[in-house]
Amino acid sequence: MTVYLDTETTGLSPPRDEILEIGILDDQGRVLVDSLVRPVNHRMWSGAQAIHGISPADVANAPTLDELRSGIIEAVKGREVVIYNALFDTRFLPAELEYAAEIQCCMLPFAKVYGEWNDYRQNYKWQKLATAASYVGYQWPASAHRAIEDCKATRAVWQYLSHMN
Numbered sequence: 001m002t003v004y005l006d007t008e009t010t011g012l013s014p015p016r017d018e019i020l021e022i023g024i025l026d027d028q029g030r031v032l033v034d035s036l037v038r039p040v041n042h043r044m045w046s047g048a049q050a051i052h053g054i055s056p057a058d059v060a061n062a063p064t065l066d067e068l069r070s071g072i073i074e075a076v077k078g079r080e081v082v083i084y085n086a087l088f089d090t091r092f093l094p095a096e097l098e099y100a101a102e103i104q105c106c107m108l109p110f111a112k113v114y115g116e117w118n119d120y121r122q123n124y125k126w127q128k129l130a131t132a133a134s135y136v137g138y139q140w141p142a143s144a145h146r147a148i149e150d151c152k153a154t155r156a157v158w159q160y161l162s163h164m165n
Contacts, residue, residue, distance in 0.1 A: 002026070002079065002080045002082055003024050003025065003080070004026075004151040004155045004158065005024050005083050005089060005093075006022070006023050006151045007019045008021040008022075008048075008052040008054055008146065009092060014091040017048075018037070018040065018041060018042055018092075019065055020036065020037055020052070020059055021147040022037060022065075022072065023147030023149075024072070024151065025148065029152070033075050034147070034148045036058055036062035037059060037065050038060065038064050039059065053145070053146075069096060072093070072096045073096050073099050076096065076099055076100045080103075081104070082104045082106050082154060083106065086104065086105035086107070087105065106157050106161070110135075110157055110161060111123075111124035111127055112124050113135075114131070129150055130153075132153070133153040133156060133157060135157075136156055136157050138152075138156035138157070
């Protein structure tokens with residue numbers, strides 16, 4: 001069984017930054033996890049907030065990652081976990097994702113399908129999830145950069161890629 005995972009964070013560096021929201025969706029579109037997360041060490045994240053809109057007030061009464069851990073593990077245990085930018089999210093959830101049967105990055109195969117070549121890197125240019133979702137005809141029901149909505153978009157892109165093979 002495949003599940004789709006996305007996080008929103010206080011920033012880009014796992015040693016420094018923390019998860020603010022996590023979403024996990026199954027292959028049929030059922031929501032397995034959809035929760036804001038109260039960070040333990042951060043009180044402000046204005047740069048990240050400008051992107052995803054999650055404020056300190058939004059997470060003030062949310063559970064911590066420790067409190068959500070068992071539900072996250074249950075959702076991924078023994079399953080293929082598809083993440084749009086797996087390199088990013090896996091660094092924030094290394095212990096939890098150890099339970100997954102397999103981790104798949106949706107961004108890398110999409111980059112090849114999209115076909116924009118990067119001469120400097122001698123590889124296909126990575127595309128944003130919004131670009132991938134638009135390419136496959138996905139219609140956002142809500143704003144991007146919220147975890148469960150990004151899971152839905154990732155699912156649409158992954159299913160598109162799967163039907164190409």
